[in-house]
Amino acid sequence: MISSAAAKAIIKEQCEALPPVVLPIKQAMGTVLAEDIYAPVDIPCYPQSSMDGYAFSYAGWKPGEPLDLYGEMAAGSNQTIELIPGKAVRIFTGAAVPPGADTVVIQEKIRLEGDELHIEDPELTAGDNVRPIGSEISKNALALEKGTLLTAPGIGFLAGIGLAEVKVYPKPRVAIIVTGNELQEPGKPLEYGQVYESNSASLTAALEALLIRDIQLFRVADNLNSLSATLATALEQSDLVLLTGGISVGDYDFTLKATLECGIETIFHKIKQKPGKPILFGKQGQKPVFGLPGNPASVMTCFYEYVLVAIGEMQHRNLTLRKRNAILANTVKKPAGPTHYLKGYADGEKVMSLEGQESYKLNSFARANCLIMLPEECTQAGPGDEVEIHILPF
Numbered sequence: 001m002i003s004s005a006a007a008k009a010i011i012k013e014q015c016e017a018l019p020p021v022v023l024p025i026k027q028a029m030g031t032v033l034a035e036d037i038y039a040p041v042d043i044p045c046y047p048q049s050s051m052d053g054y055a056f057s058y059a060g061w062k063p064g065e066p067l068d069l070y071g072e073m074a075a076g077s078n079q080t081i082e083l084i085p086g087k088a089v090r091i092f093t094g095a096a097v098p099p100g101a102d103t104v105v106i107q108e109k110i111r112l113e114g115d116e117l118h119i120e121d122p123e124l125t126a127g128d129n130v131r132p133i134g135s136e137i138s139k140n141a142l143a144l145e146k147g148t149l150l151t152a153p154g155i156g157f158l159a160g161i162g163l164a165e166v167k168v169y170p171k172p173r174v175a176i177i178v179t180g181n182e183l184q185e186p187g188k189p190l191e192y193g194q195v196y197e198s199n200s201a202s203l204t205a206a207l208e209a210l211l212i213r214d215i216q217l218f219r220v221a222d223n224l225n226s227l228s229a230t231l232a233t234a235l236e237q238s239d240l241v242l243l244t245g246g247i248s249v250g251d252y253d254f255t256l257k258a259t260l261e262c263g264i265e266t267i268f269h270k271i272k273q274k275p276g277k278p279i280l281f282g283k284q285g286q287k288p289v290f291g292l293p294g295n296p297a298s299v300m301t302c303f304y305e306y307v308l309v310a311i312g313e314m315q316h317r318n319l320t321l322r323k324r325n326a327i328l329a330n331t332v333k334k335p336a337g338p339t340h341y342l343k344g345y346a347d348g349e350k351v352m353s354l355e356g357q358e359s360y361k362l363n364s365f366a367r368a369n370c371l372i373m374l375p376e377e378c379t380q381a382g383p384g385d386e387v388e389i390h391i392l393p394f
């Protein structure tokens with residue numbers, strides 16, 4: 001059985017970025033640029049007033065003397081005014097500062113007497129309140145580098161330089177296959193021996209939090225033929241397959257067999273850890289496949305510790321949970337051997353291991369904001385001890 005750290009390294013090495021696609025920028029949130037972007041135009045592409053006020057030539061003005069008012073420039077106006085020294089044009093924020101003018105005085109700092117404009121701003125200097133051509137970015141300059149994660153402001157920036165689409169590494173299309181005869185849909189009454197199916201809900205929510213929207217859900221009974229057929233379909237229609245359940249050693253656990261029938265190469269099966277020991281990671285060609293142990297807390301732990309690593313590689317970004325050290329507030333015990341991931345709640349420097357760590361329980365996970373990582377050799381840690389925590393992305 002491999003260690004948790006080795007498993008992460010293998011996933012990172014085995015997964016690769018999906019081929020780049022061109023997307024409308026409004027669909028590119030959370031993707032990573034697959035090319036350098038150069039500005040197609042100067043921004044701003046004309047000298048632009050940053051305030052409501054009056055534009056004039058600073059050199060053509062004698063402080064203390066009034067300027068003659070001459071016309072108006074509103075934002076969006078395309079009229080061409082050539083301003084001669086000694087005159088001032090009424091101007092509004094965003095409007096083009098006309099040729100001949102180079103400075104804007106704000107309207108709070110003037111006095112009007114008929115058509116005479118008296119400037120009452122002793123601090124005013126040449127060029128004030130005017131955004132020069134190309135002052136945000138000049139034409140053909142590098143706007144954003146390949147590898148940049150597109151955030152909301154980043155998308156706005158690209159729109160602001162006039163781009164309608166961008167070449168990015170796309171988000172994966174994900175298939176979730178939940179297996180188990182005992183599973184009942186939430187909202188329906190439970191029969192004897194049934195459990196509510198929750199893995200598809202938690203996985204879908206975790207994927208949607210990454211803005212992954214192309215998610216297909218398959219529910220399959222514990223039957224090798226059905227599972228193999230469903231897995232084959234899922235592989236055809238997605239970039240990443242997540243199975244839950246059926247990966248252990250029971251007579252009705254068919255996940256490993258189905259992956260082999262579908263030509264999936266097993267990269268590893270089982271990690272020296274708790275929860276989630278029987279996890280399987282395989283690939284069909286370049287397509288990653290995870291067999292997640294069915295217990296709901298194992299599914300979530302494996303998603304955040306391992307599946308995120310794979311999705312990050314596929315999207316050309318690092319999605320690994322952020323790590324830091326924290327001071328443990330209570331006592332935890334474990335046998336030497338496996339790495340343990342405990343549901344924890346971190347508050348400032350301190351972290352508390354929550355009640356209810358068994359892998360069938362989500363009630364502690366629902367209140368957690370981190371996972372406490374207890375390394376293989378650790379057998380006990382207590383109040384005041386420093387532990388490594390992995391911050392959950394919510």
Ligand SMILES: Nc1nc2c(c(=O)[nH]1)N[C@H]1C(S)=C(S)[C@@H](COP(=O)(O)OP(=O)(O)OC[C@H]3O[C@@H](n4cnc5c(N)ncnc54)[C@H](O)[C@@H]3O)O[C@H]1N2
Nearest residue numbers: 178180196197198199245246247248253277293294295298
């Ligand atoms: N003899 C052994 N038995 C088990 C071992 C072992 O090493 N030897 N490992 C245990 C561990 S650890 C885990 S984890 C589980 C993993 O089992 P499977 O992946 O085969 O999962 P299932 O048996 O199908 O389900 C486990 C558990 O989770 C519930 N479940 C499954 N799917 C869902 C779902 N979609 N929503 C909610 N709950 C689900 C299922 O009802 C079971 O209670 O194996 C141990 N056994």
Ligand code: MOO
Nearest residue numbers: 275276277298359
């Ligand atoms: O390691 Mo399995 O995930 O508890 O219960």
